[in-house]
Amino acid sequence: MSLAAAQPVFVSLTPVFLLIGVGFMAGRVGWIRAEAVKDLSNLVFLLLIPALLFRTMSSVHVEQLDLRPIAAYFVAALALLAALVGWLGLHPRGVVTALAGVFSNMVMIGITLVELAYGKQGLVTLLTLVSVHALVLLTVATVMLEMAVARQAAGGGQDAVPAVGWARWRALVVSSARVARGALIHPIPLPILCGLLFAQTGWVLPSVVDKPLQLLGSAFGPIALVLVGVTMARTPVGAHWRSALGVSLSKNLVLPLLVGASAWAFGIDGLPLTVMVVAAALPIGANVFLFSQRYNVAHDLVTASIGVSTGLALVTLSGFMLWLA
Numbered sequence: 001m002s003l004a005a006a007q008p009v010f011v012s013l014t015p016v017f018l019l020i021g022v023g024f025m026a027g028r029v030g031w032i033r034a035e036a037v038k039d040l041s042n043l044v045f046l047l048l049i050p051a052l053l054f055r056t057m058s059s060v061h062v063e064q065l066d067l068r069p070i071a072a073y074f075v076a077a078l079a080l081l082a083a084l085v086g087w088l089g090l091h092p093r094g095v096v097t098a099l100a101g102v103f104s105n106m107v108m109i110g111i112t113l114v115e116l117a118y119g120k121q122g123l124v125t126l127l128t129l130v131s132v133h134a135l136v137l138l139t140v141a142t143v144m145l146e147m148a149v150a151r152q153a154a155g156g157g158q159d160a161v162p163a164v165g166w167a168r169w170r171a172l173v174v175s176s177a178r179v180a181r182g183a184l185i186h187p188i189p190l191p192i193l194c195g196l197l198f199a200q201t202g203w204v205l206p207s208v209v210d211k212p213l214q215l216l217g218s219a220f221g222p223i224a225l226v227l228v229g230v231t232m233a234r235t236p237v238g239a240h241w242r243s244a245l246g247v248s249l250s251k252n253l254v255l256p257l258l259v260g261a262s263a264w265a266f267g268i269d270g271l272p273l274t275v276m277v278v279a280a281a282l283p284i285g286a287n288v289f290l291f292s293q294r295y296n297v298a299h300d301l302v303t304a305s306i307g308v309s310t311g312l313a314l315v316t317l318s319g320f321m322l323w324l325a
Contacts, residue, residue, distance in 0.1 A: 008325065009117065009325050012113060013113070013317070016109065016112060016116070019225035019226055020232070020310075021229060022229060023225065023228060023230045024229035024232050025233075026226065026230055027229060027232070027233025027234055032230050037231065037234075040223065044220060046187055047216060048217065048219050048220035048223065048224075049111075050190070050191040051216035052111070052218075052220045054194055054195040054213065055195070055213040055217055056127060057191075057195030057196050057198075058198045058199050059199055060124050060196060065128055066125075066272060068267075068268055068272075069125060069263060069266075069273070070129050071266065072268055073259055073279070075262045076261070077137065078137075081098055081137070084098035084250065085098045085144060090144070090148050092295050092298075093297045093301075095141060095144045095148050096291055096295060099288050099291060100302050100306075101250035101251050101254075101255070103285045103288050104133070104255075104279055104281075104283070105283050105285040105286065106130050106279055106282060107130065107285070108224045108227065108228050108285075109228060109282055109310075110279055111126065111220070111221070112224065112225060114279075117278070118271060118275060122271055122274070122275045125272055129279060130192065131188075131189045132189070134188070135189065145291075149295070228310065231286075232307055237307050237308060238300070240304035241304060241308060243304075244301060244307070244309075245308055247305040251284050252283065252317070255280045256277045260280075263276050273324075274324045278317070278324070281313070283306070283310040284306045284310070288306070289302050
């Protein structure tokens with residue numbers, strides 16, 4: 001590989017990992033207290049990222065979007081999710097662990113990285129995926145989890161979900177609908193959809209609105225990456241590192257290879273292929289931890305896997321970006 005091809009990759013990756021490293025150091029020495037992390041998360045998710053997402057998509061017309069890369073991504077991701085559940089077993093811990101093996105951190109790390117590396121065109125491709133990423137994967141995982149919980153209950157395990165009959169399926173539908181609604185009415189997909197709707201009107205954001213949105217959006221990247229580092233500093237790995245490494249290899253290596261093969265089968269190449277593979281190579285997203293909390297299973301393993309996956313991405317993500325360059 002030529003130096004000219006590798007240089008843009010290092011230029012994009014270096015600030016990302018440096019900011020994560022700065023956050024890690026700040027968390028280790030106690031400059032950012034645990035009580036402040038929640039407030040910083042609220043700042044990022046409720047103010048900064050909606051501004052960035054809405055402004056980015058407010059000039060994108062629907063006819064410009066190519067949905068084939070999105071289809072190729074989910075063919076690979078859902079196939080891997082099903083294979084992992086088959087391997088680990090259809091029980092709550094197995095489903096949550098399988099979800100960790102396919103769910104990418106596209107927001108806190110992916111958005112800034114893709115914008116730095118591939119510009120607005122690459123960012124629009126990523127945001128199109130982001131708008132449905134959680135909706136699809138979390139809804140499918142919820143269906144699997146509810147089936148696993150009901151299966152446990154039918155086998156004599158203790159759980160609140162009814163074991164048999166119409167009540168079990170009604171509970172499954174209600175739970176899946178709640179997850180789908182929560183995935184849509186959310187600070188990430190909602191501003192993307194609102195921005196797309198605004199773009200279809202043909203209007204242009206007045207500068208008095210556009211400039212503050214630009215300033216808020218530009219603050220998202222550095223704060224989000226520092227927050228990732230702070231979270232890593234407080235993430236215990238401990239006795240779960242071997243299992244966490246296996247989950248991380250699935251997420252950081254197997255998924256991007258499958259997504260690349262799927263995109264090739266769909267006839268996708270160029271920037272869309274690159275963005276999909278990079279999105280798949282991102283470390284595990286925090287939504288998996290929230291899922292494990294909701295079902296009260298695999299907390300320690302998921303937490304360790306997020307930490308190991310993020311650290312491992314320094315090597316694996318760099319490798320995929322260099323290869324694609």
